[in-house]
Amino acid sequence: MSFIRTVFSTALKKSAKSLSTPSFHPKLSNLPPNVLYSDLPDVSIPELSTPKFIFEKCTRYEHLTAVECGLTGRKYTYGDLLKKSKNLDRHLRKNFGFKEGDVVAILLPNIPEYPVVVLGAQHAGLVVTTLNPVYTPDEIHRQLKDSSAKAIITLVSSWETASESRRLLNKNLPILVIRTEQTESLPGGAIDLHGFLNTDVDYPDPPPRRPQDLAILPYSSGTTGLPKGVQLTHRNMVANLCQNQTLNFIEDATSGHQDVVPAVLPMFHVYGYSVNSLLPLSRGAKIVTLPKFTPEDYVSVLRTHKPHVLLLVPxxxxxxxxxxxxxxxxxxxxxxxxxxxAPLGASDEHRFNKKVGRSVHMVQGYGMTEATATVVVTAVKLKEEVDVQGSIGRPVPNTTVKVVAIDDPSGTPLGVNTTGELLVKGPQVMKEYHNKPEESENAFLDGWFRTGDIAYYNEDRVLFITDRLKELIKVKGFQVPPAELEEIIRDFPNVEDAAVIGVPHPGQGEAPRAYIVVKKGTKVNREELQEYVKTKAAHYKQLKGGVAIVDSIPKNASGKIMRRSLKLEYEKTNK
Structure with a gap:
């Protein structure tokens, strides 16, 4: 497949200058040209399991609140987290005979028990597979089957869904339920998880988990295809926590201060669990959980708990x-x-700071399930040195990245301001896909993980994500990133949200088509919007596929636009 290199020099504010490697980082001088490395020193990664890494913090911050429910006020201290996790570990092994490496499925929203359950299961030597709590029984059944799960942990309110999933699997898996209120009745056949959390049991400790052992099995579609189990080891998890700690987003708790961090990002997603749950716990912060995002509940948490750090999606x-x-x-x-x-444009950052009325550190992170959450970040120190608005920044410690031409089997790294696929190496990169040897092999190129994301970097060696490889719009050989147009459209008066897809076009192969949500009580003229885009983007990026006004933009739980859903709907109505 031919590839046309697109140079973004017109979008850069600074004049071209030669790329320099910081003299304080000796490893940079040994890298091949155009391979990017963190400008932060490498971190030492302890040979610990994820629970052991967190439990060390529980001892230090024993009396501080670790996690609190933003709706009910139900909360646990760090001492509670340690004790309840170990109680669960012993009960799981004693009562069910679970063995090292067995898989337990977690079907939960964000609640205070989430980290207790995951850490307890992992300390027992088990592997956790996380499920979206809005999944249907069919979707849950497929993941239970593929992961060979031996038990399900869920809420009383999700009992029926879990039971139907178990019926489809045709296996009598134990279902452990959490009662979020004392008045909730235990369904017939369900096992009360709180009985395990709150009861000591005399049972030998398990053998220590090794760093190379599997810790968690989240599911991701990767660059193509149906969801696949991503094998993340304890070393993957601990490495990424150590990498993120160096960025100092969250401060260590002291006798006089404890950072407060709302947790609305879904913990079944690796970003929500690793960065919005484990990372705060590794610093002694207080997590305030919300089972889902609603404007009223989130604003209530802002006003009641006065958080210091917000981990968000666009x-x-x-x-x-x-x-x-x-x-x-x-x-x-x-x-x-x-x-x-997902990408957040420079104009979006500007609007946030304008709302706050002062300069708040607005940093972006980039990662994926296959890299345990974090690969590249706009660290606070970096923002003080160069203009990184709209950028995802530079690699985290111990990580190298490069941009290569699409379908280039040699993996030759491209130079400054040239777009291509982003490849990554680092201790946070997954072991492989579960039971998918062919997909695992295709995911790597000479040891580099292929992200499927389109990126470029500028003269300051900061990276910009322009779009997903599989979502690029092909216009007469040009490749149009939907996210670039979406940022432009969102800046048009009265546009609340936007998504862009490619649709068939007789003269140019494909054409961009926009879907917009209009702010309540206002109107948007489609023709005026199309004329506005003409002033902001090249001719081949024009909205020749039209503009549709919709009530909402379909997005997944992590905030990514589900452009495939829009394409399928378009195809259905335009047969």
Missing amino acids: PIVLFLSGHPMVKQQDLQSVRIVVSGA
């Missing part, structure tokens, strides 16, 4: 910037905002 950043419910004073305690899972 749709929530846009909500905070634009919704009249959110007042300037609601954000006055916020020290730093980290946005990930």
Whole structure:
């Protein structure tokens, strides 16, 4: 397949200059040309399992609140987290005979028990596979079958869904349920998890887990195909926590201060669990959980708990910037905002800071399930040195990345301001896909993981993600990134949200088509929007596929636009 290199020099504010490697980082001088490495020193990764790594912090911060429910106020201290996790570990092994490497499925929203359950199961030597709590029984059944799960842990309210999933599997898996209120009745046949958490049991400790042992099995579609189990080891998890700690988003707790971090990003997703749960716990912070995002509940957490760090996805950043419910004073305690899972444009960052009325560190992170969450970040120190607005920054410690031409089997790294596929190496990169040898082999190129994301870097060696490889719009040989157009469209008056897909076009192969959500009580003229895009983007990027006004943009739980859903709907209505 031919590839046309697109140079973004017109989009850069700074004049071209030669690439220099910081003299304080000796490893950079040994890298091949155009391979990017972190400008932060490598970190030492302890030979510990994930639970052992977190449990060390539990001892240090024993009396501090570790996690609290933002709806009910139900909470656990770090001492509780340690004790309840170990109780669960012993009960799982004693009562069910689970062996090292067995898989337990977690079907839960964000609740205070989530890290207790995961750490307890992992300390027992088990592997955790995380499920989206809004999945249907069919979807759950497929993951249970593929992962060979031996038990399900869920809520009382999800009992029926879990039971139907078990019926489809045709296996009598034990289902352990969590009661979020004392008045909840235990369904017939269910096992009360709190009985395990709160009861000591005399049972030998398990043998220590090795760093190379599997820790968690989340599911990801990768660059193509149906969801696949991503084998993440304890070393993957601990490495990424150590990498993220060096970025100092969250401060270590002291006798006089404890960072507060809302946890609305779904913990079944690796970003939500690793970065929004384990990372705060590794610093002694207080996590405030929300089972799902609603404007009222999130604003209530802002006002009641006065958080210091917000870990978000772009749709929530846009909500905070634009919704009249959110007042300037609601954000006055916020020290730093980290946005990930999808690109956030420079104009989006500007609108947020305008809402806050002061300069808040707005940093972006980039990663994926296959890399245990984090690969590249705009660290606070980096933002103080160069202009990184709209960028995802530079690699985290111990990580190298390169941009290569699409379908280039040699993997030759491309130079500055040239787009291609982003490849990554680091201790956080997965072992392989579960039971998928062919997909595992295709995911790597000479040891480099192929992200499937399109990127480029500028003269300051900061990276920009432009889109997903499989979502690029092909216009007469040119490759148009939908995210670039979406940022432009969102900046048009009265546009609340936007998505762009490629649709068939007789003269140019494909053409961009926009779907927009209009702010309540306002209107948007389609023709005026199309003329506005003409002033902001090259001729081949024009919205010749039309503009559709919709009630909402389909997005997955991590905030990524589900462009495939829009394409399928378009194809269905235009047969």
